[in-house]
Amino acid sequence: xxxxxxxxxxxxxxxxxxxxxxxxxxxxxxxxxxxxxxxxxxxxxxxxxxxxxxxxxxxxxxxxxxxxxxx
Numbered sequence: 001x002x003x004x005x006x007x008x009x010x011x012x013x014x015x016x017x018x019x020x021x022x023x024x025x026x027x028x029x030x031x032x033x034x035x036x037x038x039x040x041x042x043x044x045x046x047x048x049x050x051x052x053x054x055x056x057x058x059x060x061x062x063x064x065x066x067x068x069x070x071x
């Protein structure tokens with residue numbers, strides 16, 4: 001468990017930073033759709049929940065990628 005925490009705190013490559021930001025955007029959009037105060041079609045809410053899961057997975061995987069700097 002200690003190595004996972006160390007890995008999450010290391011530098012992230014530029015490509016994976018972009019993926020992380022896209023995942024954050026997906027999660028935020030889906031959260032706003034799921035939490036909308038108006039009645040939305042069930043299919044839209046279902047798609048939003050799938051997008052939320054995809055966004056969270058993208059965030060987690062991209063944060064776990066580390067930059068391998070060789071001397």
